[in-house]
Amino acid sequence: MHQAKHGSFKDESAEIWVVPVFSEKRALGSFATAIDGMLNGALNDARAEDESTGKKDEVVVFRGARAIRAKRVLLVGLGKRESLDREGMRRFGAVIAREAAAKSKKIAVAFGDIDCADEETCAFAQALVEGYDLATYDFDRFKEKKKSLGGALLLLTGGKKSASYASDGIRRGVACAAGQNTARDLSNMPANHGTPDMLASTAKKIGKSLGIDVRVFGPKEIEKMKMGAFLSVSLGSPVPPRLIQMQWNASKKKLPCVAIVGKGLTFDSGGISIKSADGMDKMRHDKSGGCAVIGAFEAVAKLKLPIRLVGIVPATENMPGGNANKPGDIVTAKNGKTIEILNTDAEGRLVLADGLTHALGFKPDVVIDLATLTGACMVALGSHCAAVMTRDDELARDLVRAGQSSHERLWRMPLWDEYVDEMRGSQADLKNLGGRYGGALTAAAFLEAFTEKSKWAHLDIAGVSWDDGTRLYNKGKGATGFGVRLLVEYLTKIAER
Ligand code: BES
Ligand code: ZN
Ligand code: ZN
Numbered sequence: 001m002h003q004a005k006h007g008s009f010k011d012e013s014a015e016i017w018v019v020p021v022f023s024e025k026r027a028l029g030s031f032a033t034a035i036d037g038m039l040n041g042a043l044n045d046a047r048a049e050d051e052s053t054g055k056k057d058e059v060v061v062f063r064g065a066r067a068i069r070a071k072r073v074l075l076v077g078l079g080k081r082e083s084l085d086r087e088g089m090r091r092f093g094a095v096i097a098r099e100a101a102a103k104s105k106k107i108a109v110a111f112g113d114i115d116c117a118d119e120e121t122c123a124f125a126q127a128l129v130e131g132y133d134l135a136t137y138d139f140d141r142f143k144e145k146k147k148s149l150g151g152a153l154l155l156l157t158g159g160k161k162s163a164s165y166a167s168d169g170i171r172r173g174v175a176c177a178a179g180q181n182t183a184r185d186l187s188n189m190p191a192n193h194g195t196p197d198m199l200a201s202t203a204k205k206i207g208k209s210l211g212i213d214v215r216v217f218g219p220k221e222i223e224k225m226k227m228g229a230f231l232s233v234s235l236g237s238p239v240p241p242r243l244i245q246m247q248w249n250a251s252k253k254k255l256p257c258v259a260i261v262g263k264g265l266t267f268d269s270g271g272i273s274i275k276s277a278d279g280m281d282k283m284r285h286d287k288s289g290g291c292a293v294i295g296a297f298e299a300v301a302k303l304k305l306p307i308r309l310v311g312i313v314p315a316t317e318n319m320p321g322g323n324a325n326k327p328g329d330i331v332t333a334k335n336g337k338t339i340e341i342l343n344t345d346a347e348g349r350l351v352l353a354d355g356l357t358h359a360l361g362f363k364p365d366v367v368i369d370l371a372t373l374t375g376a377c378m379v380a381l382g383s384h385c386a387a388v389m390t391r392d393d394e395l396a397r398d399l400v401r402a403g404q405s406s407h408e409r410l411w412r413m414p415l416w417d418e419y420v421d422e423m424r425g426s427q428a429d430l431k432n433l434g435g436r437y438g439g440a441l442t443a444a445a446f447l448e449a450f451t452e453k454s455k456w457a458h459l460d461i462a463g464v465s466w467d468d469g470t471r472l473y474n475k476g477k478g479a480t481g482f483g484v485r486l487l488v489e490y491l492t493k494i495a496e497r
Helices: 030-038 042-048 086-103 118-135 160-188 196-210 219-224 228-234 280-302 348-360 375-381 393-406 417-422 439-448 484-496
Strands: 003-006 016-021 059-063 072-077 106-109 152-157 213-217 242-248 257-262 264-268 308-318 330-332 338-340 366-371 386-389 410-412 456-460
Touching: 003 160, 016 030, 016 086, 030 042, 042 059, 042 072, 059 086, 072 086, 086 106, 086 118, 118 152, 118 160, 152 160, 160 196, 160 280, 160 484, 196 213, 196 242, 196 264, 196 280, 196 308, 219 228, 228 308, 228 330, 228 348, 242 280, 242 348, 257 280, 257 348, 257 484, 264 280, 264 348, 280 308, 280 366, 280 484, 308 348, 348 366, 348 439, 366 484, 375 386, 375 439, 386 393, 386 439, 393 410, 393 456, 393 484, 417 439, 439 456
Parallel strands: 003 152, 016 072, 016 106, 106 152, 257 308, 257 366, 264 308, 366 456, 386 410
Antiparallel strands: 059 072, 213 242, 242 308, 330 338, 386 456
16 A cells, blocks of 8 residues: 655666656755756756746656656646645545546555655655545446446655654554545435445444444333434334444543534435435435544554544434324433424434434533535535534634644534524424524524533534535545544544644
């Protein structure tokens, strides 16, 4: 797999060599200079003749470097050196994947020419590998022809010490991308395959291989646990629900404890308040919050982060069967609160209500939920960031920061008493439908009723969980796995505190 080492191009047997260049007219780095020598000055000529300008994502290919075994040399533009950040490195990784992954078993990268300080080396190597591994993912399990997997990266550094920083970055990047690709793979599953039970068995399988404690509860147990809100959503479907419970470092009670709760709707038809046909297939992705929780566990366990992590995924379909919720029905949640269901399509908050109450039982220091909760959030923010709602300024700050580093960005939206007031029921304690406007905010206010006094944040990921494949490292269209990198970044910072 991917590796970093201190060395020169001369000794390597890679078929493809990748050389980063910047848009300022600066001298070529030492790796590039060495290759330029072997190519009789072709790199410098390309720079001088403005064929290679170094602007972001630009690629210039050289062939015929017979003296050095490589089949081709790629000059890849990274823009201005001073504005290069982790996201620029992820894009770099994705460009390498697009140009070279399928064509070579081993791809050497002149990483040393990026000229990083020590701290930057680890973060940049991590981001590069994330971009590469995310870009080589394809959801092709149902296709006859499958693409071959990407070749391994060899990051060549300028010194021994930077090679060891880069190796650490690679380890982190591989773990994050693997977790994120797991989340994407699960979220991409069509509803007839990606059932609640399938989510549960995948969580179990991952748990078994990585030492995560996973327990799964079925409808009878969910009923016994008095999760009346969650259970009610599942009744319209013949496919049984599952409550997935994951624990990392369960016995280490002294470690800081974070609980993550993910909405796991394997299909959301809307129920009796049925959705329109247009784009309804996308509602297989309504489990993306839950998939991000499972993916984050994989990454956290691979990295052996010293934190206590609890994961809860209430997984079910929302269908209009004969036993389905009906508008006007009143259900009782696990914490005893009653809810008037005015719209059966506002089901995410019902399953999360009981998921959150269950999570509180573990006495976590922080609770974070992730959910494709509202169309209103998509209307407000589009597809370039998710919303975070919390009353806790410190938690908001930490999560927004983690979003910047991971480039899974968050934008804070208000959670105020006025929104809470909108969610009071007329015949029950709460109703599941707010007024016409501010739907993402009233949804968050509803959830707050199930968090007692805990330090809690809600992430509405409706706009960011899948896309049309226009992003560099989400080539295959479909699920993005949003939330995995963000959570791992946030949890890593907690572990370092
Ligand atoms: N899963 C949907 C939210 C959603 C819609 C996510 C489109 C991504 C894309 C959720 O369960 C839902 O249907 N919410 C309703 C709530 C409304 C009835 C209060 C919505 O947003 O329309
Ligand atoms: Zn819905
Ligand atoms: Zn939904």
